[in-house]
Amino acid sequence: MSIKDIIGNQQAKETMLSIIRTGKLGAAYIFSGEENTGKSFAAVQFSKALNCRALLKDGDCCDRCENCLTIEKVILNLDENFNTQNPHPDILYIDTEKAKLSIELVRDALKSANAIKTVYLRKKIVIIKDAERMTIDASNSILKELEEPKSDVVIILICNNIESILPTIISRCYNIAIKRASINEIKEKILIIKPGIDEKLAEKMAIYSEGKIGLALNYDKVKKNYEEVVEIFKILNLKTDNVELIFNKIEELELKYKSEKAEKVSGATRNFLIENLKMLAYIYKDLLHAITGVDNYFENKYPFKLDEYKEFTPEKILKILFLIKNAYYDLEANANVGLLLNSLFFNIRKVVRTE
Ligand SMILES: [Zn+2]
Incomplete structure (x- = not known):
């Protein structure tokens, strides 16, 4: 190299x-x-x-x-x-x-x-x-x-x-x-690094990477993490309110966060919750891109149909992205995790439910 x-x-x-x-x-x-x-x-x-x-x-x-x-x-x-x-x-x-x-x-x-x-x-x-x-x-x-x-x-x-x-x-x-690469550059690189790889898979790896080669090469883990965040996304955007589902999710995340914290001394910026918030933001960003016609990774990446999210306006999504960004910084500053997720998730619900 x-x-x-x-x-x-x-x-x-x-x-x-x-x-x-x-x-x-x-x-x-x-x-x-x-x-x-x-x-x-x-x-x-x-x-x-x-x-x-x-x-x-x-x-x-x-x-x-x-x-x-x-x-x-x-x-x-x-x-x-x-x-x-x-x-x-x-x-x-x-x-x-x-x-x-x-x-x-x-x-x-x-x-x-x-x-x-x-x-x-x-x-x-x-x-x-x-x-x-x-x-x-x-x-x-x-x-x-x-x-x-x-x-x-x-x-x-x-x-x-x-x-x-x-x-x-x-x-x-x-x-x-050093900046992110384009999805295409990542795909081309994967085809070189892993000769014989299925081109469709290489493309998937590239799409999930968000332009970061390290994530592309860690595709299996990244994909698994996304599957978990997709569940959160689903709960947050349900057509009907289900408060219990949201509370259960928060509890589950909080427990996971606590056990991770107890296990490791790793820097606070590396924990899964921050990664989860980032991925949640990416899903909304992909939805925004799909709705505004920039690209359609939304249907490509996740088990969603764009039709189901017709009622999302760009303004709505931007509001949600703003909420996630604030929560992200609060989390980095070590805010109380339970409270933070409560306020984030229910505020997102509020935005989702507004006409
Ligand atoms: Zn040399």
Whole structure:
């Protein structure tokens, strides 16, 4: 794999290639963009190009030399705790499920990166995934590093939300924004990655991905999650009121949320409820697109007929999307889940029932 294999993102690819071609390398980069858009993949290919021993004319990595193979191997061989099973003196990849990236973790990484000259690679690579989870102290130690950059260390911060990175860090980094790909680009990519796959299935995978390659490759799970959210959508849009059904659903979701919270220490942004709200919003968005004639993924993706939703006006759907968006932010801010779902679901019902 190489920079050219990054899906979509022509502009980001051209930027990366031109940085390598011209040799105007910075000390630090931020790869920013939504979850599942392939930022880590892009960062790895870029790291390979920074170190490649047989660079192609256009600046891309050869994907064959010892350095290219090493980087790919080290980063892909991570255990479930995201610790590398193949420690390498020149590569540090920090990805933690812990809610915050602590000062110790970041400081140790930088210390060992600075301790000795590169052993094998040209540039030592320090990749910090979920960089927005760095504590203030950890951010400050990165900042200190960026104020006195070492010529043979490249720091790559990967984040979903660049606004949560310290502005003083951002101003010292080169930002490479990774965006969603089009449904078609995803489909084409799947046909290449999975030769022999049924074209219809590839298309389904692409449609469910919402332009995120990571979701396309996780199709079975994504589809299963959608099936659950489809049930919620059905209940919310019933022609007749059934309060009990809604209450049962809320209770069920609340229980699931609590058990998930008890099991894991994972960051609050990763829980299933947030994913469910996103998917619920996507279903309404697909309905909006179908009603306004943009596309008809609505009937393609879900077991619904557009005819059954004739009474939905664009205004109605926008109101509902607005409610979901607010609930989404409240949830990220750790609001009381039961109350939040109660108010969201019954407010949606209110909108649905208005003439
Ligand atoms: Zn190479």
